[in-house]
Amino acid sequence: MKTLKDFNFENKKAIIRVDFNVPLNDKFEVTDATRIEAAKSTIIEILEGGGSCVLMSHLGRPKGKQDEFSLRHIVDDIKKIIGVNVKFVDDCVGEKAEEAVANLEKGEVLLLENLRFYSEEEKGDVAFAKQLSNLGDIYVNDAFGTAHRAHASTTIIAQFFEGNKCFGNLLAREIESIDKVLNNSEKPVLAILGGAKVSSKITVIENILDKVDHLIIGGGMSFTFIKALGGTVGDSICEDDKMELALDILKQAKEKGVEVHIPVDVIAADDFSNDANTQILDITKIPDGWQGLDAGPKSRENFDVVVNKCKTILWNGPLGVFEMEAFAGGTIALGHSIDKATKNGAFSLVGGGDSVAAVKQFGFAEKVSYVSTGGGAMLEMLEGQTLPGIDAILK
Numbered sequence: 340m341k342t343l344k345d346f347n348f349e350n351k352k353a354i355i356r357v358d359f360n361v362p363l364n365d366k367f368e369v370t371d372a373t374r375i376e377a378a379k380s381t382i383i384e385i386l387e388g389g390g391s392c393v394l395m396s397h398l399g400r401p402k403g404k405q406d407e408f409s410l411r412h413i414v415d416d417i418k419k420i421i422g423v424n425v426k427f428v429d430d431c432v433g434e435k436a437e438e439a440v441a442n443l444e445k446g447e448v449l450l451l452e453n454l455r456f457y458s459e460e461e462k463g464d465v466a467f468a469k470q471l472s473n474l475g476d477i478y479v480n481d482a483f484g485t486a487h488r489a490h491a492s493t494t495i496i497a498q499f500f501e502g503n504k505c506f507g508n509l510l511a512r513e514i515e516s517i518d519k520v521l522n523n524s525e526k527p528v529l530a531i532l533g534g535a536k537v538s539s540k541i542t543v544i545e546n547i548l549d550k551v552d553h554l555i556i557g558g559g560m561s562f563t564f565i566k567a568l569g570g571t572v573g574d575s576i577c578e579d580d581k582m583e584l585a586l587d588i589l590k591q592a593k594e595k596g597v598e599v600h601i602p603v604d605v606i607a608a609d610d611f612s613n614d615a616n617t618q619i620l621d622i623t624k625i626p627d628g629w630q631g632l633d634a635g636p637k638s639r640e641n642f643d644v645v646v647n648k649c650k651t652i653l654w655n656g657p658l659g660v661f662e663m664e665a666f667a668g669g670t671i672a673l674g675h676s677i678d679k680a681t682k683n684g685a686f687s688l689v690g691g692g693d694s695v696a697a698v699k700q701f702g703f704a705e706k707v708s709y710v711s712t713g714g715g716a717m718l719e720m721l722e723g724q725t726l727p728g729i730d731a732i733l734k
């Protein structure tokens with residue numbers, strides 16, 4: 340796996356695919372700069388190595404050239420975060436971009452305009468990728484968030500940098516972290532899968548059954564399992580058409596020696612609302628008119644024991660409707676359990692889908708070993724898929 344360490348950037352121009360697809364408010368201010376911060380280490384390392392950086396990214400889903408999606412809105416934020424001046428050119432290919440790159444000096448950073456102003460980007464157009472490749476000597480991919488897309492700047496461009504392409508620090512860390520969980524893990528290994536639906540996680544579950552010793556199934560997903568096992572789930576979210584699948588997963592887990600842990604009690608509510616009446620119920624005995632919206636106290640205790648037995652922990656998906664304060668307790672308790680296990684030497688990885696939002700909201704981002712930056716990309720890796728953006732560098 341080639342990384343920045345394998346190259347001498349002295350007097351070289353690195354063209355870096357970053358993921359600066361950051362959220363902006365209506366004043367075009369960046370409301371969450373995590374993705375810019377995540378690219379800092381790569382940019383600084385290349386500048387310190389005597390090189391210069393040409394940054395390319397997409398922002399939002401523009402239809403052609405639309406100023407509201409211009410990357411010029413975020414230039415000042417990048418300057419502030421990276422701590423160096425950032426030049427900007429209002430195109431990402433063609434004469435203007437090539438001239439800006441030609442004028443770029445050692446130690447300087449240039450940001451190109453939004454790649455998605457050209458439909459060729461998402462189409463993975465080879466001629467467009469070739470044009471982009473004219474803008475640097477070494478191609479660095481540091482955009483995990485788009486590594487599962489075979490776009491021109493994330494994948495197709497790599498073919499023009501035979502022997503001169505590598506992963507940036509962020510992408511390398513993402514790959515190493517997931518490898519530490521799925522392939523080179525210290526046992527016992529635990530996967531915690533929560534969230535709303537079994538159907539959205541089925542491929543993940545099937546792939547990780549071969550990799551883990553323990554599996555916690557929590558959140559809305561658990562009710563499909565409970566009902567399939569003969570329990571009564573009341574008005575809880577449940578996918579009746581996935582009950583057979585749930586039983587099959589449990590059978591496969593047994594055959595593979597994976598211990599499956601499902602909540603035993605829930606915080607049940609008489610309405611899907613923060614102000615609903617609530618009661619703690621046995622998860623197998625939820626009457627009509629009530630729905631389970633969070634893991635109950637006994638389940639939290641049980642999960643704490645499992646988490647603290649394990650040396651490798653993967654967490655994807657909340658244990659309850661964490662967006663409502665009344666039903667965030669189970670997810671918070673799990674965060675504390677993982678924090679404790681991590682302090683005691685376990686490796687913990689959080690990622691995939693929306694899990695990151697929960698972890699950040701409750702202040703656990705600094706307490707786990709690694710928080711993945713790519714929702715969809717991480718899920719595809721957990722499903723066992725090869726990501727085109729990663730493959731293109733390895734080839």
Ligand code: AMP
Binds near residue numbers: 534539631655657694
């Ligand atoms: P996912 O994107 O699949 O990880 O699902 C995350 C969503 O699952 C969050 O928005 C939660 O509110 C939701 N969720 C978790 N537990 C439950 C539950 N018991 N009932 C309904 N929704 C849930």
